[in-house]
Amino acid sequence: MSSLRVHNFAVSLDGFGTGEGQSLEAPFGHADQRLMQWFFGTRRGRAVHGRSGGSRSVDDALAEMTDDGIGAEIMGRNKFGPQRGPWADEEWTGWWGPNPPFHTPVFVLTHHPRPPLEMEGGTTFHFVDASPEDALAQAREAAGGLDVRLGGGPTTVRQFLAADLVDHMHLVVVPIVLGRGVRLWDGLEALEERFTVESVTTPSGVTHVTFSHRGR
Amino acid sequence: MSSLRVHNFAVSLDGFGTGEGQSLEAPFGHADQRLMQWFFGTRRGRAVHGRSGGSRSVDDALAEMTDDGIGAEIMGRNKFGPQRGPWADEEWTGWWGPNPPFHTPVFVLTHHPRPPLEMEGGTTFHFVDASPEDALAQAREAAGGLDVRLGGGPTTVRQFLAADLVDHMHLVVVPIVLGRGVRLWDGLEALEERFTVESVTTPSGVTHVTFSHRGR
Numbered sequence: 130m131s132s133l134r135v136h137n138f139a140v141s142l143d144g145f146g147t148g149e150g151q152s153l154e155a156p157f158g159h160a161d162q163r164l165m166q167w168f169f170g171t172r173r174g175r176a177v178h179g180r181s182g183g184s185r186s187v188d189d190a191l192a193e194m195t196d197d198g199i200g201a202e203i204m205g206r207n208k209f210g211p212q213r214g215p216w217a218d219e220e221w222t223g224w225w226g227p228n229p230p231f232h233t234p235v236f237v238l239t240h241h242p243r244p245p246l247e248m249e250g251g252t253t254f255h256f257v258d259a260s261p262e263d264a265l266a267q268a269r270e271a272a273g274g275l276d277v278r279l280g281g282g283p284t285t286v287r288q289f290l291a292a293d294l295v296d297h298m299h300l301v302v303v304p305i306v307l308g309r310g311v312r313l314w315d316g317l318e319a320l321e322e323r324f325t326v327e328s329v330t331t332p333s334g335v336t337h338v339t340f341s342h343r344g345r
Numbered sequence: 346m347s348s349l350r351v352h353n354f355a356v357s358l359d360g361f362g363t364g365e366g367q368s369l370e371a372p373f374g375h376a377d378q379r380l381m382q383w384f385f386g387t388r389r390g391r392a393v394h395g396r397s398g399g400s401r402s403v404d405d406a407l408a409e410m411t412d413d414g415i416g417a418e419i420m421g422r423n424k425f426g427p428q429r430g431p432w433a434d435e436e437w438t439g440w441w442g443p444n445p446p447f448h449t450p451v452f453v454l455t456h457h458p459r460p461p462l463e464m465e466g467g468t469t470f471h472f473v474d475a476s477p478e479d480a481l482a483q484a485r486e487a488a489g490g491l492d493v494r495l496g497g498g499p500t501t502v503r504q505f506l507a508a509d510l511v512d513h514m515h516l517v518v519v520p521i522v523l524g525r526g527v528r529l530w531d532g533l534e535a536l537e538e539r540f541t542v543e544s545v546t547t548p549s550g551v552t553h554v555t556f557s558h559r560g561r
Contacts, residue, residue, distance in 0.1 A: 142518070142554075143360045143530035302358070302518065304542045304554055308534025314359035318524025326520045330546040338358075338520055 136195035139164035145310035146283025200275025205285030348512035352411035355380035361526035362499025416491025421501030
């Protein structure tokens with residue numbers, strides 16, 4: 130069975146996975162870039178912006194795992210864009226330009242379906258109004274035996290954790306206090322009992338915490 | 346000037362410093378012993394219960410710092426005992442038996458003052474209805490030039506952090522999701538800007554995070 134995996138998912142000390150006030154100018158709201166500073170200096174973080182160089186550090190090694198063996202992604206609508214409610218227009222094609230970094234089918238969870246969007250480089254966005262279980266079944270079928278990445282945001286990750294659908298989660302605890310935003314942990318009491326948990330701190334100051342499901 | 350220091354203060358991934366439902370039988374509520382597991386195997390953790398042995402580990406080195414140069418403690422009433430409101434009787438003398446492990450004056454913050462309690466071993470509990478600033482002034486005077494420890498619980502630590510009175514904080518992030526209890530971080534947005542922050546993970550699985558005030 131293919132796995133459902135979360136990678137490079139950053140949270141603050143107070144458990145916010147993104148800030149308050151997401152907009153076109155501020156994809157992470159008032160959190161701005163602070164949850165992802167650890168990532169920018171890595172080889173992977175530079176490659177995402179088309180630049181060479183960067184560290185081959187522990188941060189980088191963990192960041193690089195995100196693509197390995199992935200055949201599809203699931204994301205929440207708020208990761209796809211800042212709009213809420215019915216689509217005002219269908220011109221928005223995501224934050225990532227004409228060639229998004231996914232290169233697989235991507236299932237965007239929304240109560241407002243729209244036709245699929247075929248992008249350059251192998252990414253196709255499918256807009257689905259489905260339960261976590263049904264979305265995962267669709268993504269697994271599209272992944273052709275490979276794993277499925279759960280891309281966020283925090284509300285989506287929380288829903289899939291609550292439904293016990295996540296097999297692996299790589300979390301990054303950033304030592305900042307955001308104070309407001311979208312919480313990851315609500316309703317997940319005793320989550321750790323289902324997982325083997327490992328932690329490692331790196332010189333960037335963050336703590337990588339990996340959750341590997343015990344039963345799978 | 347003497348410093349105000351927090352030591353060995355554990356929080357869950359979701360930011361709870363203690364569980365829900367504190368009682369005589371459950372000083373940490375439903376969190377039970379889970380926030381302090383990292384501590385029990387250390388030399389210090391064993392010594393607290395009168396036992397020898399234990400690790401001379403990184404966990405222990407950090408745990409041991411708590412007594413160094415301390416001349417007084419401040420604690421919230423909920424650390425002192427499970428009672429709320431007016432004291433039903435004054436027979437309660439804390440969780441720690443006739444010889445508490447403080448061996449200094451201890452200032453217990455409460456809206457219901459009562460006469461001081463002189464215990465064995467140098468501990469005297471003073472019950473004060475005071476602002477954080479005033480309680481700290483009293484504790485500093487009693488400490489005779491030594492530092493003051495801020496002993497918790499989470500509500501008390503949060504109030505002193507909000508008033509920018511804390512000079513050093515040793516926090517222990519435990520990779521569990523408590524789900525409910527008393528939150529440490531509420532109202533402390535951008536706390537990290539006032540501190541130099543360092544993190545280290547140990548084999549017990551926790552992450553020690555030290556906050557050293559930049560301006561002092």
